[in-house]
Amino acid sequence: MADDLAVEVSSLVKTYWPRSNRAIHAVNDLSLTVVAGSVTALLGPNGAGKTTTIEICEGFRRPDAGHVRVLGLDPARDGPALRPRVGVMLQSGGVYPGARAGEMLALIAAHHRDPLDVIALLERVGITEVAGMPYRRLSGGQQQRLALAMALVGRPELVFLDEPTAGMDVQARRATWELIEQLRIAGVTVVLTTHAMDEAERLADHVVIVDHGKVLAAGSPAELTSGGAKGELRFRALAGLDIDRLELALPSGTVAREGPPGRYVIQGKVDPQMLAAVTAWCAGNGVMAEDLQVEQRSLEDVFVELTGSALRP
Numbered sequence: 001m002a003d004d005l006a007v008e009v010s011s012l013v014k015t016y017w018p019r020s021n022r023a024i025h026a027v028n029d030l031s032l033t034v035v036a037g038s039v040t041a042l043l044g045p046n047g048a049g050k051t052t053t054i055e056i057c058e059g060f061r062r063p064d065a066g067h068v069r070v071l072g073l074d075p076a077r078d079g080p081a082l083r084p085r086v087g088v089m090l091q092s093g094g095v096y097p098g099a100r101a102g103e104m105l106a107l108i109a110a111h112h113r114d115p116l117d118v119i120a121l122l123e124r125v126g127i128t129e130v131a132g133m134p135y136r137r138l139s140g141g142q143q144q145r146l147a148l149a150m151a152l153v154g155r156p157e158l159v160f161l162d163e164p165t166a167g168m169d170v171q172a173r174r175a176t177w178e179l180i181e182q183l184r185i186a187g188v189t190v191v192l193t194t195h196a197m198d199e200a201e202r203l204a205d206h207v208v209i210v211d212h213g214k215v216l217a218a219g220s221p222a223e224l225t226s227g228g229a230k231g232e233l234r235f236r237a238l239a240g241l242d243i244d245r246l247e248l249a250l251p252s253g254t255v256a257r258e259g260p261p262g263r264y265v266i267q268g269k270v271d272p273q274m275l276a277a278v279t280a281w282c283a284g285n286g287v288m289a290e291d292l293q294v295e296q297r298s299l300e301d302v303f304v305e306l307t308g309s310a311l312r313p
């Protein structure tokens with residue numbers, strides 16, 4: 001395993017065999033890597049295999065086949081060595097319903113050699129006022145914040161956050177984003193799953209799109225959203241430019257049109273070549289292009305292109 005990789009998953013397979021049903025191929029030859037110190041987001045429709053993959057990396061599930069290394073160790077075998085170094089925020093559970101929130105966090109802290117200060121951490125995730133309440137009485141968002149605090153209290157080198165902001169209000173969501181950004185600055189590796197494209201776009205250095213237990217695409221948000229055939233470039237200039245001649249100067253497959261007079265739209269694959277061709281044509285024809293704007297596909301556009309728009313069971 002390369003030194004700069006915090007997680008390496010190759011050709012992972014996990015099949016569930018529910019008693020009355022046929023086999024569910026939850027993870028089906030999935031490979032991915034997580035660079036140490038980065039934030040990596042796993043995106044995928046419901047049932048894509050994200051949680052199963054993460055749970056195998058956490059050592060909670062055994063894979064049927066494939067190879068997993070986490071901080072250079074095998075999570076299935078090296079649990080005791082990994083546990084103090086890895087923080088885990090589960091989608092649900094992991095907490096006794098009757099336990100008080102603050103006590104629960106203190107209990108987890110007591111298992112670590114150099115934990116964060118519990119009082120300060122409760123404050124940081126905004127649950128100081130409900131710290132004395134039993135877990136089951138906390139709202140969904142408060143339970144999420146406690147789970148996040150439990151993942152962080154041991155000063156982990158790597159954290160797995162399964163849908164960390166699900167059910168949070170806008171304020172808590174933003175505070176969690178800030179916390180994740182601070183983790184990255186502190187050099188902590190973060191692996192998260194999310195259904196919120198804005199969250200992935202905002203936080204992730206690396207996005208992995210998963211469906212049917214396989215990786216469909218991976219890259220930085222910019223890499224994933226650039227290079228498609230659907231981009232647009234817009235600019236303003238004098239009305240009545242010779243659009244046909246402009247189009248001839250552009251890469252094939254690119255379409256140019258004038259919308260309202262003086263407003264031009266170029267549609268096609270927006271890449272450095274297309275941008276250069278447009279500006280070169282303008283320069284060669286004495287055209288001052290103003291308000292030049294590149295409109296890329298959003299991560300959500302890419303996600304729907306790859307995974308389709310049909311509802312999942």
Ligand SMILES: Nc1ncnc2c1ncn2[C@@H]1O[C@H](COP(=O)(O)OP(=O)(O)OP(=O)(O)O)[C@@H](O)[C@H]1O
Binds near residue numbers: 016050052
């Ligand atoms: N313990 C289990 N027993 C049987 N099937 C399971 C089990 N856990 C998950 N599955 C099935 O495996 C598939 C993958 O589930 P998984 O939870 O990994 O997906 P996910 O991408 O995390 O989904 P979501 O976004 O809905 O949380 C689904 O079809 C799910 O029903």
